[in-house]
Amino acid sequence: MKNTAHWIRQTHLFGKDEYQCSACGFLAGKPAAACPRCGTKMKGAKYDPSWVDEISAFDAIVEDYYFGN
Numbered sequence: 475m476k477n478t479a480h481w482i483r484q485t486h487l488f489g490k491d492e493y494q495c496s497a498c499g500f501l502a503g504k505p506a507a508a509c510p511r512c513g514t515k516m517k518g519a520k521y522d523p524s525w526v527d528e529i530s531a532f533d534a535i536v537e538d539y540y541f542g543n
């Protein structure tokens with residue numbers, strides 16, 4: 475059992491960054507000292523390029539295409 479977690483940064487091409495709790499998956503607008511949902515203490519924001527997959531970026535581009543035209 476882990477008692478610490480970290481924020482996983484999600485970057486969006488056409489939106490604000492979000493931070494996801496690595497323990498429960500809670501999405502926050504900004505990293506906090508502890509997860510508001512599960513209460514797990516955070517080691518700090520961690521940028522994980524392997525997690526920020528290209529599909530998210532692609533979805534953002536597609537959304538912009540459909541709703542921006």
Ligand SMILES: [Zn+2]
Pocket residue numbers: 495496497498499500509510511512513514
């Ligand atoms: Zn959490």
